[in-house]
Every structure is written in structure tokens, then in C-alpha cells.
Amino acid sequence: MTITWLLLVIMVAVGIIAERRKKERFAFFKALLLLAFLVVLSTLFFIIAIILLYFFSTAVLKMAMGSLFVLYGLIIILAGIFLFVVLKGVARWQPLSNTVLTLIEYYIQWSLIYATIYQIIFDNLLKRQIAINKLNTSSKHFSHKDFNG
Numbered sequence: 001m002t003i004t005w006l007l008l009v010i011m012v013a014v015g016i017i018a019e020r021r022k023k024e025r026f027a028f029f030k031a032l033l034l035l036a037f038l039v040v041l042s043t044l045f046f047i048i049a050i051i052l053l054y055f056f057s058t059a060v061l062k063m064a065m066g067s068l069f070v071l072y073g074l075i076i077i078l079a080g081i082f083l084f085v086v087l088k089g090v091a092r093w094q095p096l097s098n099t100v101l102t103l104i105e106y107y108i109q110w111s112l113i114y115a116t117i118y119q120i121i122f123d124n125l126l127k128r129q130i131a132i133n134k135l136n137t138s139s140k141h142f143s144h145k146d147f148n149g
Helices: 002-021 027-061 065-093 098-139 144-148
Strands: none
Touching: 027 065, 027 098
8 A cells, every 4th residue: 555655656746847847837737627627518518408409399390209319419519519619718718738638638538448448347247247146046946966866
């Protein structure tokens, strides 16, 4: 456990030393804050857009429930355009460097990779547990005499 803390302290110290020499200070922190802001804003916009488009589609267009895929596709495209406009506004207020935008992209990619691996591991564990439970329940129906002759 102490080795983990020692490595963490060394990584933080190296990060502080490396950040002092760069002209872009706290790029990782800026990227994380901007990403959190965009995720919250996107979630709110997504919820509002789903509610508005659902009521619009049922009241005005009389869309069937089978076209929900098109509805969600439209919402995702609108959310992307909305976030683009928000990023343009943020860039006017506080200039965004390519480093910060690249770091946001890396955060997203590694989060998706982590979630995918996590899902695969636990899905396989669940399948194995179900198979073990089936073997246990099926073995209870047989006595030792059935296997020994």
C-alpha cells in the first residue's frame, strides 16, 4: 500500500514539475472541467430535446413508436450541433487550445474503452455464474449411485 502512495506522490511531483515549464498550465484540469461541463450541458439538452420532440411527434406528426430510432437520431444530431455552438461561445470567452481539446478526446476514448472492457468482463462472469448454477441444480437430481453404476 505504501508503494502505491509513493508512486502517486512521484507522479504528482513529476506532473507539477512538467507543468511549470509548459506555457499551457493545468491542461489536464482544464480539459476535465470542460468535459464535465459539456457532459452536464449535453445531458440537460438531451432530456429537454427528448421531451419536446416526443410531444411534438405524438401531437403534431402522429409518428408511430417504430420511428423512435429516427427520433433519437435527430436528437443526437441536434445535441451535437448545440454542443458545437456552446464550444464556439466558450472559445470566444476563453480560448481553447488544441491540447485541451485533444485531452478531452482522450478522456472520452479511454472512458469508452474502460466501460467496454468492464461490460465484457462482468458479462462473461455472469454467464459463467449462470452455467455453474445450472450444473449445480442438475447435479442435485442425480445420486452417487447413478454415476457409480
